Amino acid sequence: MIDKIIDNYLRFLSTLTPADFLEFFWFFLIFEFFRYFLVEFIVLILTEVKKVTSRKQRASASAELFFENPLVSILIPGKNEGKHLYKLVNSLSEQTYKNIEIIVVDDGSDDDTPAIGRMLEKAGLIDVFLRNEVRGGKASGANLALRYSKGKYIIHLDADCSYDFDAIENILIPFYMELGVGGVGGNVNVRNYKHSLVTTLQGVEYYNAITIGRKVTSYLGIYRVISGAFGAFRADVIKSIGGWDIGPGLDGDITVKIRKKGYKIRFAADAHCLTSVPNTFKKLVKQRLRWDKSLIRFRLRKHNDVFKVQASFRLLDFFSAFENFFYNVVLNFKWYIYLTIMLTFYRPLFINVFITNVLLYTIMNYIKFLLFSLFRDRSHSSVSYFLIYLPCMVLYFGLFLRAVRTIAYLQEIFFKMSYKDTWNPRKTSIHAEYLRL
Amino acid sequence: MGQAIHHSENRGTRIEYAGHSFLHIKHLESLNIEDVKNHSAVIIETRDLDYVRMIVSRIRGNIAPDIYLKPIFLQSRNSINDLVLENLVDGRISNLDKVASLVELVEENLNRVQDLTFANSISFEAQMITKMITLMYTKDQKSLLPIPYIYSSINFAYPLLSVNFSETDEHAVLNILDIAESEGLFRSEYYDRIYLCNQCSSSHLSYREVCPKCSSSNTKSDDIIHHFPCGYVGPMQDFKNEIDDKLDCPKCNKRLRHIGVDYDKPSVIHECKNCSHTFQDFFVNAKCLSCGSDRSVEQLKSKIIKSYFLTKKGESAAIKGFVTTTKDIDEIFGTIKFDTFKTMLKYEIERLKQTEGSSNICAIYIRNSSLVYSKLGSTLQKGLLKDLISVIRSNIRSSDVISFVSSSTIILSMNEIPNKISNKIMGNMVRLLEELIASTFKKLDVQFEYKVVALDHHKPYEEHITELTIDFI
Ligand SMILES: [Zn+2]
Ligand SMILES: [Zn+2]
Ligand SMILES: [Zn+2]
Numbered sequence: 001m002i003d004k005i006i007d008n009y010l011r012f013l014s015t016l017t018p019a020d021f022l023e024f025f026w027f028f029l030i031f032e033f034f035r036y037f038l039v040e041f042i043v044l045i046l047t048e049v050k051k052v053t054s055r056k057q058r059a060s061a062s063a064e065l066f067f068e069n070p071l072v073s074i075l076i077p078g079k080n081e082g083k084h085l086y087k088l089v090n091s092l093s094e095q096t097y098k099n100i101e102i103i104v105v106d107d108g109s110d111d112d113t114p115a116i117g118r119m120l121e122k123a124g125l126i127d128v129f130l131r132n133e134v135r136g137g138k139a140s141g142a143n144l145a146l147r148y149s150k151g152k153y154i155i156h157l158d159a160d161c162s163y164d165f166d167a168i169e170n171i172l173i174p175f176y177m178e179l180g181v182g183g184v185g186g187n188v189n190v191r192n193y194k195h196s197l198v199t200t201l202q203g204v205e206y207y208n209a210i211t212i213g214r215k216v217t218s219y220l221g222i223y224r225v226i227s228g229a230f231g232a233f234r235a236d237v238i239k240s241i242g243g244w245d246i247g248p249g250l251d252g253d254i255t256v257k258i259r260k261k262g263y264k265i266r267f268a269a270d271a272h273c274l275t276s277v278p279n280t281f282k283k284l285v286k287q288r289l290r291w292d293k294s295l296i297r298f299r300l301r302k303h304n305d306v307f308k309v310q311a312s313f314r315l316l317d318f319f320s321a322f323e324n325f326f327y328n329v330v331l332n333f334k335w336y337i338y339l340t341i342m343l344t345f346y347r348p349l350f351i352n353v354f355i356t357n358v359l360l361y362t363i364m365n366y367i368k369f370l371l372f373s374l375f376r377d378r379s380h381s382s383v384s385y386f387l388i389y390l391p392c393m394v395l396y397f398g399l400f401l402r403a404v405r406t407i408a409y410l411q412e413i414f415f416k417m418s419y420k421d422t423w424n425p426r427k428t429s430i431h432a433e434y435l436r437l
Numbered sequence: 438m439g440q441a442i443h444h445s446e447n448r449g450t451r452i453e454y455a456g457h458s459f460l461h462i463k464h465l466e467s468l469n470i471e472d473v474k475n476h477s478a479v480i481i482e483t484r485d486l487d488y489v490r491m492i493v494s495r496i497r498g499n500i501a502p503d504i505y506l507k508p509i510f511l512q513s514r515n516s517i518n519d520l521v522l523e524n525l526v527d528g529r530i531s532n533l534d535k536v537a538s539l540v541e542l543v544e545e546n547l548n549r550v551q552d553l554t555f556a557n558s559i560s561f562e563a564q565m566i567t568k569m570i571t572l573m574y575t576k577d578q579k580s581l582l583p584i585p586y587i588y589s590s591i592n593f594a595y596p597l598l599s600v601n602f603s604e605t606d607e608h609a610v611l612n613i614l615d616i617a618e619s620e621g622l623f624r625s626e627y628y629d630r631i632y633l634c635n636q637c638s639s640s641h642l643s644y645r646e647v648c649p650k651c652s653s654s655n656t657k658s659d660d661i662i663h664h665f666p667c668g669y670v671g672p673m674q675d676f677k678n679e680i681d682d683k684l685d686c687p688k689c690n691k692r693l694r695h696i697g698v699d700y701d702k703p704s705v706i707h708e709c710k711n712c713s714h715t716f717q718d719f720f721v722n723a724k725c726l727s728c729g730s731d732r733s734v735e736q737l738k739s740k741i742i743k744s745y746f747l748t749k750k751g752e753s754a755a756i757k758g759f760v761t762t763t764k765d766i767d768e769i770f771g772t773i774k775f776d777t778f779k780t781m782l783k784y785e786i787e788r789l790k791q792t793e794g795s796s797n798i799c800a801i802y803i804r805n806s807s808l809v810y811s812k813l814g815s816t817l818q819k820g821l822l823k824d825l826i827s828v829i830r831s832n833i834r835s836s837d838v839i840s841f842v843s844s845s846t847i848i849l850s851m852n853e854i855p856n857k858i859s860n861k862i863m864g865n866m867v868r869l870l871e872e873l874i875a876s877t878f879k880k881l882d883v884q885f886e887y888k889v890v891a892l893d894h895h896k897p898y899e900e901h902i903t904e905l906t907i908d909f910i
Contacts, residue, residue, distance in 0.1 A: 108703070118718055122649065128715055132661070132703035139668035140703075144661065147671040148706075148715045242688035246668045431666035431699065 012352040027338040061176035073151030077105040077141030081159035082113030097168040101127040108135030139244040164272040171271035182263025186230030191274035218267035222320035230273035249294025292408030483513035524596035556758030561810035574755040581745040608638035622751035625743035632737040639727035646719035653711035778840035789894040796852040797859040802909040804884040806845035856891040
């Protein structure tokens with residue numbers, strides 16, 4: 001049986017002409033290889049060049065930052081995060097950038113977070129600890145912290161993340177590198193990548209999507225999501241747009257709002273943050289359904305104006321949104337078209353096409369992973385650890401995540417499920433749905 | 438009964454009635470405290486309560502039993518609305534014609550005083566306990582109850598004990614009562630809890646909610662409002678407009694309509710007007726009205742106020758004399774017990790019969806000891822005595838010995854030294870002691886006296902000691 005398949009496959013390969021190759025694998029070549037390998041590789045080289053040529057500029061930006069020494073407000077909103085707080089504030093006191101105020105908002109926790117927070121406030125480890133007895137949702141927590149911040153820059157953190165000792169300094173430097181920067185995203189990677197297969201695969205995914213992907217989109221000027229886990233904003237800018245709107249997906253939303261105001265968004269690859277990702281497939285599915293739904297909600301509904309040609313139209317905003325929408329939503333469905341075509345017209349060859357696709361993706365993953373790891377400035381995880389897991393990425397990325405995404409998109413497009421997500425208190429999502437936010 | 442005879446003296450008026458002499462006091466200036474000893478009781482004419490309080494305190498606060506145990510009566514038409522004062526005196530008459538009604542009380546008091554024995558205890562605490570239980574015995578009072586009292590620096594007075602202390606030292610009564618209880622003289626019941634300034638032990642404190650950062654009490658509070666549709670969160674102030682008293686969202690400009698539907702108030706926030714710090718939890722600070730210290734309430738000393746009830750042991754201690762075992766000063770290094778001192782004195786006198794030498798015994802007396810000790814407390818008191826002993830020790834020969842007659846009187850031997858030189862040494866020593874006090878205890882005025890008696894082998898040792906201490910005890 002297997003002999004027969006291999007025999008059959010080898011015969012298929014030996015007769016494969018370039019024209020056939022294009023005919024069978026257009027999806028891989030045009031969309032995946034071009035966008036996620038070729039473009040990224042070229043841009044990565046360009047970023048490296050820029051890094052060398054702007055070394056002096058960077059040094060003077062750093063000097064300017066420390067000379068000005070502005071107060072930086074660190075906002076840590078969350079529910080039931082008390083257990084992480086002591087470790088977090090302790091690590092913040094180790095930061096190279098010292099002029100910070102820490103504002104923690106406890107959004108209706110029902111554990112011992114209030115007691116821990118008050119204690120840390122009393123001990124002077126937290127500057128301001130605010131508690132809302134009733135939960136208001138992530139956005140309201142962040143907005144309360146923002147309202148009482150006094151800094152020139154605002155940094156939003158998640159309590160369960162940890163940060164390199166120079167992360168604050170590095171995320172602030174882009175504001176001093178060029179004018180008009182409204183927000184800077186930090187480099188978020190996976191801390192618990194050794195926990196299980198699902199966290200290891202996410203480790204690879206984060207590395208590809210954030211460390212590499214955001215470097216590229218940032219260079220191209222279409223970087224679009226400042227992670228809530230680690231993002232810095234100019235206080236005047238974020239206050240002028242009224243802070244965060246109701247989530248989920250409020251990280252992407254606020255980034256778009258800042259872009260729309262005409263500010264640049266930058267990625268700080270050297271501002272390292274480690275986060276714990278879902279450690280079971282079940283939890284991961286839940287998280288991704290929420291994320292993917294928010295893409296529909298924010299791109300197609302709330303911020304669909306970036307696609308319209310109007311007075312405030314900006315090419316980069318359009319391109320940023322288009323790229324995001326195209327590569328996620330359109331291609332997701334296009335893939336099903338590809339699958340249908342293959343199953344309909346190339347049925348006898350389907351197995352061979354499938355095997356080739358798996359091999360192509362896997363080879364690309366290996367080359368990409370090895371080649372791109374040359375561009376790592378530093379890392380928390382060894383390159384070699386991931387190598388044996390890379391073959392799984394085809395299934396994880398090509399099938400698992402795609403299936404989750406499809407379900408999410410369909411749910412959101414037809415049923416607006418995100419408004420029913422208990423991630424937000426019901427009292428706020430009712431209004432969001434009504435206002436088409 | 439007979440007619441009262443009034444003698445006007447410049448020290449007040451003496452009223453004689455039925456063989457008893459009453460000292461009638463009209464003015465504070467007219468009181469010579471020593472004069473109280475010569476009368477059976479005191480009658481104070483009550484015009485101004487402050488001055489009555491002062492006279493009563495001076496009598497009850499005195500260290501001599503024949504002063505502090507003297508019955509005191511107030512002459513007043515109206516009853517006195519001061520529980521503490523009432524507890525300190527023995528009764529009231531509306532005018533001097535009613536003196537007859539006091540005689541029975543005075544005689545009862547005299548009888549009871551005769552039951553008492555006064556052991557000369559060395560420690561200040563023991564002296565205070567003795568005063569307290571002997572007073573209780575003469576007044577036939579079995580319990581010592583705390584009285585909430587505005588004039589007390591610890592908010593509660595135990596009149597018979599607190600009267601010995603000035604406002605700044607009043608907290609010492611709690612310590613003394615603890616000792617009395619641990620000696621088994623009293624049993625106690627919980628009454629209340631007080632908080633004392635950690636600097637000066639006063640309980641006159643003013644409590645305020647303050648900013649946790651700068652301790653200012655100048656703060657303002659505001660409700661936090663969460664506008665659901667846009668997620669804006671801020672103090673109510675942000676939502677106010679200039680036209681009407683409705684609330685409008687500063688982010689999305691919508692009017693707030695219905696709490697719980699489009700907005701809610703999840704918390705309250707306080708803002709410091711001094712340092713602009715924002716917070717939700719006030720600190721509570723206590724400002725001491727006595728010394729001005731302003732600290733977090735957590736730093737206050739917490740003390741329990743109890744009601745005390747005299748035990749059988751307490752009653753018999755009043756009659757037989759109370760000498761505390763735990764708080765005495767026997768163990769001060771370089772001293773010997775008074776009994777041992779007497780024995781050694783006896784041998785020295787025997788020796789002098791054969792050798793015709795010249796030996797002396799000397800005494801140093803702290804004239805204002807009760808005032809000094811009440812200021813110091815027992816630990817510092819011990820420290821002071823230790824210092825004194827070490828100075829004395831270094832000025833006498835190693836064969837000479839030192840002992841305490843009481844907490845205010847130190848006795849020592851100076852053998853084989855001419856009387857004149859002994860006197861000279863003592864004079865120098867007292868000057869040294871005064872210098873020592875001045876340098877270690879600022880603001881403490883300790884007054885010393887001394888006396889030297891040359892040993893005469895014709896007289897028994899008891900006579901020497903009496904001669905030496907007669908002026909002091
Ligand atoms: Zn303040
Ligand atoms: Zn609003
Ligand atoms: Zn004080």
